[in-house]
Ligand SMILES: *[C@@H]1O[C@H](CO)[C@@H](O)[C@H](O)[C@H]1NC(C)=O
Ligand SMILES: *[C@@H]1O[C@H](CO)[C@@H](O)[C@H](O)[C@H]1NC(C)=O
């Protein structure tokens with residue numbers, strides 16, 4: 001056996017191992033801004049909702065790829081959901097041109113009554129009702145006596161056995177809790193009551209909300225071959241470029257060194273995650 005060929009085999013392998021260790025250090029440094037461009041390249045698609053881009057991002061993609069609060073989830077039935085003020089909503093449609101999204105309460109998709117005793121409340125820093133023509137209805141649970149002239153709506157086998165449905169946004173009064181739900185096309189019955197026939201279909205049809213994130217910054221970015229993202233410290237839309245890599249500028253074709261001219265109409269006081277530590281940390285939600 002000729003050991004001359006590998007005279008220093010032990011030190012060679014040690015070097016090799018050291019090399020591997022060092023090489024593996026590098027990718028773990030996810031602050032490499034080049035990754036931002038790459039990681040934010042996938043549009044969200046799920047069932048009938050396809051090709052959705054910034055300001056939305058898919059659940060599981062990095063926070064720096066989308067606006068906080070506009071995170072889409074795809075479940076195993078290919079149904080898209082979004083969480084707004086801790087409530088799950090089913091996403092029925094998204095129009096990125098008009099910035100309108102159609103949503104319905106997920107807890108009312110299978111049941112005529114709300115399962116979660118929470119009002120339908122938007123996060124008005126990012127969303128508004130797309131129409132002022134929605135009518136609110138109020139479900140009132142746990143009344144100590146019968147409302148004269150009103151039929152108790154049976155809520156099926158849910159824990160909340162029955163509810164009265166009133167037009168408008170109402171408080172619970174003598175009853176335990178009231179839940180307000182907006183919809184369009186609610187039919188009125190006799191004496192100003194809500195006609196509950198077909199009510200569940202109307203509510204499953206959802207309502208439209210408009211997102212208030214300024215689309216111009218992102219359009220400019222895409223126009224310069226960049227990909228849009230969200231600057232977690234500055235609370236605004238930013239642009240990731242393929243080459244040269246991320247510069248923090250509004251678009252990819254500006255001179256490096258020029259001050260950023262990005263103006264975002266996004267609310268500056270947006271209650272995002274606390275500044276600093278999350279930026280470039282590659283943290284996933
Ligand atoms: C969900 O969509 C994927 C991709 O289109 C498809 O492969 C899968 O079968 C769908 N699952 C269901 C439950 O429809
Ligand atoms: C978005 O809305 C506009 C205006 O109503 C319409 O022309 C367009 O087809 C819609 N896009 C999608 C994807 O529905």
Ligand SMILES: *[C@@H]1O[C@H](CO)[C@@H](O)[C@H](O)[C@H]1NC(C)=O
Nearest residue numbers: 129132133134135136169182
């Ligand atoms: C009721 O619906 C309208 C939309 O038409 C909305 O502006 C309002 O905030 C809703 N909620 C309450 C509590 O009135």
Ligand SMILES: *[C@@H]1O[C@H](CO)[C@@H](O)[C@H](O)[C@H]1NC(C)=O
Nearest residue numbers: 117118119169170171172178
């Ligand atoms: C829902 O809103 C009404 C007033 O609009 C309020 O009286 C009621 O307490 C709210 N219900 C819950 C569960 O917060």
Ligand SMILES: *[C@@H]1O[C@H](CO)[C@@H](O)[C@H](O)[C@H]1NC(C)=O
Nearest residue numbers: 187188189190195196197198
């Ligand atoms: C309630 O609506 C149904 C169908 O939507 C209709 O047939 C019925 O007459 C309505 N009832 C009242 C009291 O208006």
Ligand SMILES: *[C@@H]1O[C@H](CO)[C@@H](O)[C@H](O)[C@H]1NC(C)=O
Nearest residue numbers: 216250260261262263264265
């Ligand atoms: C950015 O905003 C400042 C003041 O808010 C304004 O003077 C400037 O023209 C804006 N720049 C662009 C590119 O819109």
